Amino acid sequence: MNDISQFTEVEYFEKTVLAKALNFPDLRKQLRLQPEYFEDEKHGALASRLLSDLAFDKQQLISESVKSPDVYGSYEFVKQIAYMEVPTDKGFLFDQEQVLEHYKRRELNQAWQQYMEEQNLENRMEIRNRIDRLEKIDLVQSDKKLDTLATIFDSLYEENKTTILKTGLPSIDRLISGVSPKQLILVGARPSMGKTALALQMSQNMQNEENEIIFFSAETTEISVTQRILSSMTGVNLTKFKEPSKMMTNDEIDKVIDGITLYNESNIKIIDDSTVTPNKVRAAANNIPENKRGVIFIDYIQLMKSDTKHRDRRAELEEISRELKIIAKDMDVTIIALSQLSRANDARQDKRPVLSDLRETGQLEQDADMVLFCHREDYYIRDDGENFDATAGSQMEIIIAKNKDGPTGTALTTFFRHNQTFYGGAE
Known part of the structure; x- marks a missing residue:
């Protein structure tokens, strides 16, 4: 049984994402989180390995923890992921979205603390810039080809609709x-x-x-x-x-x-x-x-x-x-x-x-x-x-x-x- 109480909320979702990716290798193609989105750097390193090496499994993870504990963590650390009980692959996207939400909060808190330490235009704009960047992160990454082609097709018949602005010369x-x-x-x-x-x-x-x-x-x-x-x-x-x-x-x-x-x-x-x-x-x-x-x-x-x-x-x-x-x-x-x-x-x-x-x-x-x-x-x-x-x-x-x-x-x-x-x- 998973002892959820031993983890913070963000730890739980980060470990759940990684455990599901280990137990259900086909899910790795749906892993959209970038390594920097993880609060724990070792979690991020493991996510990067899972993305780049589809053959990487539990046994290799345990072996790596013994040989190089500084990369993915010690044996005690990685076994929480390797042997985490994840009976189903359902909810993989939801788990990733929770990790992403925690990442966004950390980023905004960091920008806000920087602004409070020195309240100036540059730091105020940094908050705005981070918000803009974070809003653009999309885990779904849907195929927009049909939408793009539809837009181009419609433009063939819309004579008055153009984004081009003449210089007047x-x-x-x-x-x-x-x-x-x-x-x-x-x-x-x-x-x-x-x-x-x-x-x-x-x-x-x-x-x-x-x-x-x-x-x-x-x-x-x-x-x-x-x-x-x-x-x-x-x-x-x-x-x-x-x-x-x-x-x-x-x-x-x-x-x-x-x-x-x-x-x-x-x-x-x-x-x-x-x-x-x-x-x-x-x-x-x-x-x-x-x-x-x-x-x-x-x-x-x-x-x-x-x-x-x-x-x-x-x-x-x-x-x-x-x-x-x-x-x-x-x-x-x-x-x-x-x-x-x-x-x-x-x-x-x-x-x-x-x-x-x-x-x-x-x-x-x-x-x-x-x-x-x-x-x-x-x-x-x-x-x-x-x-x-x-x-x-x-x-x-x-x-x-x-x-x-x-x-x-x-x-x-x-x-x-x-x-x-x-x-x-x-x-």
């Missing part, structure tokens, strides 16, 4: 179709090439009542970013925003006032923060209403800080890159992160950027679903003469250097620096 959309949820997209360029202007143009084009746009600015203030948006919306030269009362005409002031009204009604939220971290991005994503599509811009990724301390900047940026990819996937948002490029292309005859120009780490290229580069030839031509026209448009190449789900190539746009406006060709 036709020449780019013709190449990449648009952006999708769960994507991490990089927009790289040398300083002052126009990547921030491109991101702001895209944010204006994408925003509507169904979408929520969040723009993290680690480099400039919200006032500066808003002025650039208003310049683009109204066509008023950005330079005039420095001293509008002196430099703007009455007509231009009226345009800006109209632009302020329109911008106030838009679904664009600017967050200027010199210490943007993945947890802050995650918190912003978590606050996006469920009925809205979220697109998060970050200007720019090399200015971000990790939520954990790193001595090596390369390792820190690699962690940031991985975290952004996880946030995009888990929170079902699109993340468009701007990236500075190295000076390597300055030394080349053809100065068009390539993937190896991404600064500091190749992890950025690896994690990104899509990499876009901004390039314009007149960036490298310094014309300070009388013939220089600051209002003239520049041909900007948007080079799609990586695209996991579609073609690569170059989209041609026209960039007007004086009012930070892009035109991307006809529809």
